[in-house]
Structures are given as C-alpha cells and as structure tokens.
Amino acid sequence: MITRRNALKTIALTTGAAALHVQGQTAAAAAPEVFKLPALGYDYDALEPYIDAETMKIHHDKHHAAYVAKLNTAVVAAPGLEKKSIEEILRSLDSAPEAVRKDLRNQGGGHYNHTLFWQSLKKDGGKPSADLAKAIDGAFGSFEKWQEQFGEAATKVFGSGWAWLVVRDKKLVIESSPNQDSPLSTGGTPLLGLDVWEHAYYLKYQNRRPEYIKAFQSVVNWDFVSARFADASK
DSSP: OOOHHHHHHHHHHHHHHHHHHHHHHHHHHSOOOSSOOOOOSSOTTTTTTTSOHHHHHHIIIIIIHHHHHHHHHHHHTSTTGGGSOHHHHHHTGGGSOHHHHHHIIIIIHHHHHHHHHHHTBOTTOOOOOHHHHHHHHHHHSSHHHHHHHHHHHHHTOOSSEEEEEEEETTEEEEEEEETTOOGGGGTOEEEEEEEOSGGGTHHHHTTOHHHHHHHHGGGBOHHHHHHHHHHHTO
C-alpha cells in the first residue's frame, strides 16, 4: 500500500535524480575551452566588395565557432591533447586516439585552416616580398602564372575543400585538399589557403566559384604570407 509518506519519498528521489541528470548535462556541455575562436581582426565589411560582410559574419561567428566547439569536445575526451597546440595535433594525427582522430582531423583542421584564412585576408594587401616573389617566379614561371595555376586548383576542388600555396621539401607547390584537411598533416607548411566550401562564397557569388576565386586574389595579405615564407625558409 502506497502511503502519503512513501509517495512523497518517491517524488523526492525522482526529482533528485532528474536534477543530477540535468547537472550532468550542464557539466558535459560546459567543456573547457582549450581552444578559442580568434578575433577576426577587422570589420566584417573590411573586404567589400570582394567578400561581403554578411558572409564574413556567418563564416567566422557561426562556422568557425562550430569547429572550435567540436574540437574542444574531442580534446577533452582524450586527456593529454589539451597540452598540445593545434599545429602539433594536426602534424601527429596518426598517433592520436582513434576514437577522436576523425574529429581532430575535421574540427581541428577547420579551426586551423580558418585561423590562417582570416589572417591571409586584407584590403589592398600589397605584393609578395622580394624573396617570395623570386621563389614564385622560380616555381611557377611568374606571379601571373601562379595566379592562374592557383585559381585552376581552387576551381577543380570537387565539392568542399581548399586550395593551398605550400612549402613542401623546401619548394613552393600548389595543392588542394578535401573537406578541412590541412597540409600540416602530410608534412607541408601552408602559406596561404583559399576556402572553397560554399559557405565561404555562396551568399554573394552563388554557384560562380571562379568569380570568388578571382576576387580572393584582390584581398590576399601578402605581408602575412611573406612572413610565413620567411619563417618556413629558415
């Protein structure tokens, strides 16, 4: 027979269990921020008319933020990774725990690639340094030929991915990669990356990816890229 006292006791236990469940959910949701979304570094409309403000806002505040949040979840699930930089993680994916390796590749790559992307953009971004210009001429024939080859690589990416200017084995090369894969994971040093996921250009350019690629050439921060080349050449 269920007495009033027993009924109240049952309600209290049930309520307590529910409270613990909710607390557990809250604790899980509040994973430590090992990695943080970096500031864009300029106004959303700073690259107009080449890249529109609305795209920049959504791309940075929504897409990049989502990569960071999911990366933190993966890192917390594999103790020890929180002590490593994103570069170290991506360079040693094969040694990462198998349970989180895919998320580190996708979400960690998304975080690193986008961080590099924002830094690579600047209105009136200047020209390559003398050393980088010489290396580009030597590897591709001329700066104009490099632009053509880079644009072609970006155009030919099937689906979502990136086009890259990379230092590999002390040589400049143009590469492309699917999804959020990074040249870091295959031993390269990326100097410049162009995001050709549709979220990077669809609001303004719709399906006209070649127009977006051409516009990107007008907002490359060559001071930043040249500095990376100098570091990679040491």
